[in-house]
Amino acid sequence: MKKYLVIGNPINHSLSPKLHNYWIKEMGLNAIYEKKKIEENEIKFLIDSIRKNQINGINVTVPYKKKIIPFLDKLSSEAEITQSVNTIYCKDKKIIGHNTDIEGFEMAIRHLKFDIVKKKFLILGAGGVVPSIIFTLQKMGALQISISNRTKKKAEDLKKMFKNLNILEWGDLNDFDMIINATSVGLKENDSISLDFSKCGKNKVFYDVIYNPTKTNFLKKGKELGNISENGKMMFIYQALASFDIWHGIKPKIGEEIIKILD
Ligand code: ATR
Numbered sequence: 001m002k003k004y005l006v007i008g009n010p011i012n013h014s015l016s017p018k019l020h021n022y023w024i025k026e027m028g029l030n031a032i033y034e035k036k037k038i039e040e041n042e043i044k045f046l047i048d049s050i051r052k053n054q055i056n057g058i059n060v061t062v063p064y065k066k067k068i069i070p071f072l073d074k075l076s077s078e079a080e081i082t083q084s085v086n087t088i089y090c091k092d093k094k095i096i097g098h099n100t101d102i103e104g105f106e107m108a109i110r111h112l113k114f115d116i117v118k119k120k121f122l123i124l125g126a127g128g129v130v131p132s133i134i135f136t137l138q139k140m141g142a143l144q145i146s147i148s149n150r151t152k153k154k155a156e157d158l159k160k161m162f163k164n165l166n167i168l169e170w171g172d173l174n175d176f177d178m179i180i181n182a183t184s185v186g187l188k189e190n191d192s193i194s195l196d197f198s199k200c201g202k203n204k205v206f207y208d209v210i211y212n213p214t215k216t217n218f219l220k221k222g223k224e225l226g227n228i229s230e231n232g233k234m235m236f237i238y239q240a241l242a243s244f245d246i247w248h249g250i251k252p253k254i255g256e257e258i259i260k261i262l263d
Contacts, residue, residue, distance in 0.1 A: 002031040003054070004247065007046065008061035011037040013187070013212060015262055016059055019240045022261060023252045031056075031248075040067060047071045050090050057247040058088040059240075065128045072097040082131035083161070087243040098246065101132035104239025106140060111234045114178065114205060120144040122168070122176035124193065125183035126154035129209055133182060134162050148172055150183075171195045178205040179222075186216030193218055202226030211236045214263065233262055 006016040020033035038046065043064065049055040060068050065084045069075065072088065076098040079085045085097035109116065121142050123130060126149035137145050146166040149155040159165045168174060173195065185191045187210055206222025211233040219229040237254060245251045
């Protein structure tokens with residue numbers, strides 16, 4: 001039986017096992033997908049388990065997407081550019097790190113039927129997933145990408161990777177067509193970003209990378225102010241689908257059922 005894992009810390013909230021095991025069953029594969037909370041000093045052991053064929057693939061989540069890189073033999077170009085790995089597999093005896101958050105975010109935006117060209121984006125936060133979002137928006141032809149992070153230095157560090165990034169002060173909610181919450185605020189049900197969104201205008205898109213809970217206060221506020229709101233569920237599903245395809249060579253169809261099992 002093939003074995004797959006998602007690793008992170010914390011890991012309890014992860015719905016990846018639910019999704020992958022659903023597809024494994026649907027496709028009749030002899031495999032299992034589990035979650036494992038790990039400490040940083042366990043990374044090496046886990047990578048060695050892939051070398052020994054005891055584990056066939058790993059998904060990586062917060063806080064290890066960057067920290068895992070030194071333990072790998074090779075990165076895909078997407079992982080290299082964003083310095084972020086969420087999917088690991090073994091090919092020709094080499095341990096390869098790839099980033100499917102990019103494909104996940106791109107497919108989620110396409111699913112929204114939001115035409116990116118000539119649009120302005122404002123990203124809140126500068127954590128692990130943000131390089132993937134910036135890379136995808138640039139690739140899809142966004143007109144302007146601004147970023148505002150509570151700790152400005154972290155946003156400035158991102159500008160070293162993405163030269164055209166526009167750095168704003170925290171809370172400077174300038175002109176945008178889509179605002180993306182990529183902070184961790186909202187993971188707890190009562191969490192609220194302490195910013196005043198009331199002057200942002202309406203008919204914009206409020207997008208939250210968070211998918212659990214499904215309606216963060218950020219999304220509720222956006223909607224209340226007359227904007228479209230969308231959570232990170234489709235991004236999550238599409239990044240998982242891309243990992244599944246890498247490991248099993250199959251892309252199951254995304255139907256209503258899969259969307260429902262995550263609610
Ligand atoms: P990591 O930084 O380890 O990748 P993350 O969960 O991906 O972790 O990122 C957390 C993001 O949420 C950061 O941008 C963080 O801002 P700081 O860089 O200032 O820490 C942001 N964040 C967390 N709590 C916040 C809060 N109460 N208000 C505003 N931003 C917050």
